[in-house]
Amino acid sequence: MxxxxxxxxxxxxxxxxxxxxxxxxxxxxxxxxxxxxxxxxxxxxxxxxxxxxxxxxxxxxxxxxxxxxxxxxxxxxxxxxxxxxxxADSHEMTKKVFESSLKKDFQIEACSLEFLDQKSLINLGDATNLNLLKSEVFTGTFNIKNLKTFFNSEKIKSAVVASFNYGEEKFGLIKFGSEDPIKYLGEADVTFVEFLRDVLAVSLKRLNHNV
Structure with a gap:
């Protein structure tokens, strides 16, 4: 050409x-x-x-x-x-993999999964003035007293807290915390925690039946 x-x-x-x-x-x-x-x-x-x-x-x-x-x-x-x-084949293993993955893979500064009976959850709700028996995700800048109650630390400035029921008077409590006061203010965090809460509830109910 x-x-x-x-x-x-x-x-x-x-x-x-x-x-x-x-x-x-x-x-x-x-x-x-x-x-x-x-x-x-x-x-x-x-x-x-x-x-x-x-x-x-x-x-x-x-x-x-x-x-x-x-x-x-x-x-x-x-x-x-x-x-x-x-x-996971036990409550202890569920707690271990949950906390480990969130800290390592999702860089959550402070996170924990706790197991409580109904009375303990009600007492915690009374101490923080939150109705933790409700299927609700609490997020944002909690007051200093509540943050210290949930995390036993004065460094945490914002948090996400959610409880869920997985059996008769059996409850789980998810807690995310950050030293950044504006870290947990968005809807994305609520959606993420709601998803994890539902997965945990299903898995732990299954473990109850296997006991």
Missing amino acids: GKLKEKDVELFLLENRDFFVNHPAILAEMDFEEEKGGVSSLLQRQVARLRDEQNKLTGLLSNFLETGKENEILFSKIRSLVLQILD
Whole structure:
């Protein structure tokens, strides 16, 4: 194939006047000499707009791919945790794999899973002025007294607390804590804890039947 001549390109563009309309990405990559006013100036503005849109699309695609990669990693970690919980053959093992995975894989600063009877849970609720018998996730910046009651530490500034029932007068208590006062303020944390709470309840009920 012979070398393409400029005249050939000119003729092609004249015969295909909608070429750049159908291929705007090519136009965005072209260079034009700067002139004031006229068709050339209008074309430069159009090219600048196309380049800006192309950059935005490229940025969105990069963010999408990065988010997809992060979500894939998160899904893998959650799946691993769920399988470990379901594979646990005792309350002690459930507690161990739960706390270990959250600290290692999810970087939760302070986390614990406790098992209480109904009376103990009611007493804890009275001490913190929270109705822990309700199927509710409490999150945010608790007062200092409550944080110390839950975590026995003055370093914790925000937390997530949720209880669940897994048998007659048998309850579990999930606690996440952070030294960052705004760490646990979003709905995402509530959804995550609700999911873990439901998985734990199912697994522990199964262990009750196996006893």
